[in-house]
Amino acid sequence: HILPEATAVCQRVVIINKGRIVAEDTPEQLSARLRQSEKISLTLKFCPADCETKLRAIRGVLQVLPGQGGGTFLIECELGRDLRDELARVAVMNQWGLLELRTVSMTLEDVFLQLTRHEDHSTETTETTVSMASPENQDR
Known part of the structure; x- marks a missing residue:
């Protein structure tokens, strides 16, 4: 089917x-x-060169995968950890222009x-x- x-x-x-x-x-x-990890989709208006490095530095982030088009990322996090608050805080603090932040289900x-x-x-x-x-x- x-x-x-x-x-x-x-x-x-x-x-x-x-x-x-x-x-x-x-x-x-x-x-x-x-499911072996949590996945979060993140879309930013601005993505400077150090953006991925700062995202990877967040405690609990396992992997940062760039998506199609600049500023879109799939963030893989430790199982059971919802890092949306922390991702939003980092995006706002760095003035990246947070456009979208959502969990991605299997x-x-x-x-x-x-x-x-x-x-x-x-x-x-x-x-x-x-x-x-x-x-x-x-x-x-």
Whole structure:
């Protein structure tokens, strides 16, 4: 099935890889179980040369990945740490012009890829299925 469709209509998903069930739960619980860090999207109006260095210096920041277009970053933080307040404070203090600051959730596609990636490297052909359970077909 198309994964964005599954996310929109399903309460539970079953991920099957090579005929074997590798996961079954709600999309939210699967995401929470597999997430290894927090991710925050940050967009700044101005991004001077020392911007990335100052962002990396914030306690709890694991990685700063520049996005497409200047001033956009994906900030990877320690699991369980919400650094939005600190990121906002640093952006305002440095007069970078904070345009956007939001958490980034793990999508069902991210979950699917993480669960099936390791096994897929062992063979070239893969048969993988996502089964959906929506309120309409839950008793089937």
